[in-house]
Amino acid sequence: MTTFQFVTVPRIVFGRGCFARIGELAEGLGPSVLAVVSPSATAGGRLEELTGLLEAAGLRVVSTPQRGEPTVESVDSAAALARGERCSGVIGLGGGSAIDAAKSVAGLLTSGGSALDYMEVVGAGRKITRPAAPWIAIPTTAGTGAEVTWNSVVAYPPRHFKASIRSAHLLARLAVVDPHLSSGTPPAVTAASGMDALCQLIESATSTGANPMTDTLALAGIRMAGRCLLRAYRDGGDAEARDGMALAAMWSGQTLTNAALGAVHGFAAVLGASFPIPHGVVCAALLPHVMRANVAALRAESPDPPALARYAAVGRALVDKPHLPDDQAVDGGLEFIQRLAVELSIPGLGTFGLASTDIPAMVALARKSNSMRYNPVKLSPEVLAEVLRQAM
Numbered sequence: 016m017t018t019f020q021f022v023t024v025p026r027i028v029f030g031r032g033c034f035a036r037i038g039e040l041a042e043g044l045g046p047s048v049l050a051v052v053s054p055s056a057t058a059g060g061r062l063e064e065l066t067g068l069l070e071a072a073g074l075r076v077v078s079t080p081q082r083g084e085p086t087v088e089s090v091d092s093a094a095a096l097a098r099g100e101r102c103s104g105v106i107g108l109g110g111g112s113a114i115d116a117a118k119s120v121a122g123l124l125t126s127g128g129s130a131l132d133y134m135e136v137v138g139a140g141r142k143i144t145r146p147a148a149p150w151i152a153i154p155t156t157a158g159t160g161a162e163v164t165w166n167s168v169v170a171y172p173p174r175h176f177k178a179s180i181r182s183a184h185l186l187a188r189l190a191v192v193d194p195h196l197s198s199g200t201p202p203a204v205t206a207a208s209g210m211d212a213l214c215q216l217i218e219s220a221t222s223t224g225a226n227p228m229t230d231t232l233a234l235a236g237i238r239m240a241g242r243c244l245l246r247a248y249r250d251g252g253d254a255e256a257r258d259g260m261a262l263a264a265m266w267s268g269q270t271l272t273n274a275a276l277g278a279v280h281g282f283a284a285v286l287g288a289s290f291p292i293p294h295g296v297v298c299a300a301l302l303p304h305v306m307r308a309n310v311a312a313l314r315a316e317s318p319d320p321p322a323l324a325r326y327a328a329v330g331r332a333l334v335d336k337p338h339l340p341d342d343q344a345v346d347g348g349l350e351f352i353q354r355l356a357v358e359l360s361i362p363g364l365g366t367f368g369l370a371s372t373d374i375p376a377m378v379a380l381a382r383k384s385n386s387m388r389y390n391p392v393k394l395s396p397e398v399l400a401e402v403l404r405q406a407m
């Protein structure tokens with residue numbers, strides 16, 4: 016058996032209604048905490064609820080909105096606010112953006128400096144060497160699984176660059192996953208964030224960095240998301256489907272941290288830095304085409320490559336037929352994802368300004384990205400370009 020490590024947050028509290036326990040769960044975080052909050056969570060009344068619960072527990076709450084995905088500027092200004100207000104703990108409440116911003120802020124509070132100092136290429140690439148300030152992740156959408164990941168994706172718009180600040184020191188002290196918080200998520204966001212989770216699970220299950228623990232979680236998550244995503248999209252009030260997607264998303268965060276991802280996320284990093292496309296939409300638009308290209312490349316490589324058996328396992332989990340023979344399972348999985356993207360009305364990447372003339376540059380950048388190294392098969396520049404064309 017391979018040698019592996021498995022890192023995740025030390026404590027997870029999961030279940031409908033557990034958000035109400037945040038006062039007791041946040042013990043030791045204060046006396047003052049900074050809450051980094053998605054605008055949708057504020058509009059939905061969640062910030063008010065959080066503040067009330069924490070104040071009742073004797074904590075002082077300072078809040079800041081995280082609009083869009085985190086940037087060096089938004090993270091630095093939130094960290095400056097936390098320092099100025101003498102906050103000793105941080106809470107991220109919202110989608111992956113608010114949670115990743117909170118994660119970076121917690122790191123900056125103990126390691127000092129600017130987010131840029133810790134970014135590769137555009138910054139100094141410094142390592143986070145101290146435990147972050149204690150922080151709690153409370154997701155309100157089921158998608159990135161950022162509540163249990165050790166990386167925070169931060170953009171640097173002046174250079175059209177996005178990078179992960181990554182360290183085991185950045186893990187939250189606690190993840191509070193209350194599926195009820197996602198019940199008001201609009202269908203288009205449910206679709207894109209749910210496809211991000213499913214994509215992260217599929218890429219983890221087929222990654223060259225996979226291990227027996229990530230395999231177990233990834234296949235359970237794929238089965239769960241295969242059953243629940245369309246239901247949650249069609250009926251946002253379907254509590255069982257929201258429960259299932261919250262679990263699948265959390266598992267996807269655990270598998271991506273420990274197994275790494277693949278070509279979809281290799282592309283997502285560079286496309287997301289160059290075009291105003293939400294991360295979940297990039298992943299959803301690319302997933303069917305990357306899967307098809309990977310399977311075709313594997314089939315061309317040799318008659319029975321081991322990575323194809325991984326796609327068969329993914330297919331069996333998606334269609335929920337545990338005894339389907341390999342070939343039928345692989346094709347069944349591809350068809351399932353293709354159909355799901357149509358049923359979820361995922362827009363093409365052209366909608367966000369990607370043009371054919373951009374393809375060579377995007378392919379060149381994506382080939383250098385970290386996730387591409389873990390793709391189960393090496394895809395040629397021509398194949399990668401064709402994938403982008405199909406996703407437009």
Ligand SMILES: [Fe+2]
Nearest residue numbers: 159211215298
């Ligand atoms: Fe993702």
